Amino acid sequence: LHMGKTMKEDLTVVAKYIKQLYPPEFNVFSIYAELYHNYFASQAKKNAESHLEDKDIYLLLSWVHNFYPKEMRKDHALAMELDKVKLGSLLPSSLSKELEKKYLDSEEVTVKNSLSRCLDKEIQRWKEDKEPEKLNGHFQSELLGIFVIQSIYSGQKRAEDISKAVGEELSRRLLKELPAFLRSYRDAFEDFKEKCKKHRYYKPILIANINNCWNFR
Numbered sequence: 475l476h477m478g479k480t481m482k483e484d485l486t487v488v489a490k491y492i493k494q495l496y497p498p499e500f501n502v503f504s505i506y507a508e509l510y511h512n513y514f515a516s517q518a519k520k521n522a523e524s525h526l527e528d529k530d531i532y533l534l535l536s537w538v539h540n541f542y543p544k545e546m547r548k549d550h551a552l553a554m555e556l557d558k559v560k561l562g563s564l565l566p567s568s569l570s571k572e573l574e575k576k577y578l579d580s581e582e583v584t585v586k587n588s589l590s591r592c593l594d595k596e597i598q599r600w601k602e603d604k605e606p607e608k609l610n611g612h613f614q615s616e617l618l619g620i621f622v623i624q625s626i627y628s629g630q631k632r633a634e635d636i637s638k639a640v641g642e643e644l645s646r647r648l649l650k651e652l653p654a655f656l657r658s659y660r661d662a663f664e665d666f667k668e669k670c671k672k673h674r675y676y677k678p679i680l681i682a683n684i685n686n687c688w689n690f691r
Contacts, residue, residue, distance in 0.1 A: 477517060478537070478546055481510045486551045493555075504559050511561040514542075518564040522573055528580045531573050532636070538564045538573075539637040574640055578633070582647045585629045589655045592621050593662065600666050605675045606682035613682035618659075619689040626652060656690065 488506045496502045521534060542564050547556045563570065596618045599606075606613045626648050634641030663683055670676060 477514050478541065481514060482546050482549060482552070485510065485555075486549075489551060489555050503555050507556060507559045507561060511559075515562075515564050519566070519569065522565055522569050526573075526576075528577070528584075531577050531580070532632070534565075535570070535573055535577060535636045535640070538570055539640075540635070574636075574643075577636070578640065578644055578647065581629055581633065581644055582651065585625055585648060586651050586655075588625045589622055589651065590658075592618060592625070593655065593659055596659075597662050597666070600670070600673075600679055603674055606678050612685055613678045614685045615682050618683075619686040622655065623689060 485503070485507060488503050492506075493503045518534065518537065521530075526534065547553065547561070565573070596615060599615075607616055608614065609616060629648060630641060630645050633644035667680065673679065
């Protein structure tokens with residue numbers, strides 16, 4: 475953040491006040507921009523090659539795909555000048571792809587584990603001597619129906635915020651996880667239907683789960 479702010483503010487000063495103090499053939503703005511970019515890129519590469527936590531990988535990819543090219547370099551005071559310089563990306567393509575794979579692998583596991591924990595909690599609730607919650611007057615599982623959909627949607631949204639390509643790849647992966655989760659849900663529900671017919675709230679639990687199907691569709 476400090477480097478980005480410094481680069482943006484300094485290049486704005488160069489564009490507004492310093493550039494015109496030199497002959498055009500000196501390409502003063504280009505020289506400043508390239509030096510700042512090369513230093514910024516070297517620090518990004520150094521960070522990318524070190525051990526990063528998942529949140530750090532996400533932040534670095536956000537800089538590479540969003541903050542740097544869209545917010546800094548498209549700033550109204552700099553865009554016209556920077557378009558002439560052709561600075562390139564903060565990271566080499568191969569390193570960026572490597573980080574994207576790490577992020578996607580991690581996010582896929584995170585969502586998968588989240589869905590699994592959610593189902594375990596739901597199964598546990600079926601076993602309790604407790605009537606299911608009502609939403610808009612109908613029996614429904616807020617935990618299962620809403621939480622599962624939100625987990626998948628928020629995972630997709632985070633990935634799309636990095637780049638469209640990363641978002642599409644995570645969506646493709648999660649669309650494989652959802653049917654696997656639904657099969658596990660169906661099997662657990664069938665097991666409950668067979669073994670828990672004497673449950674005090676057997677019928678409301680059945681209704682709640684049938685109502686969940688609409689949300690999943």
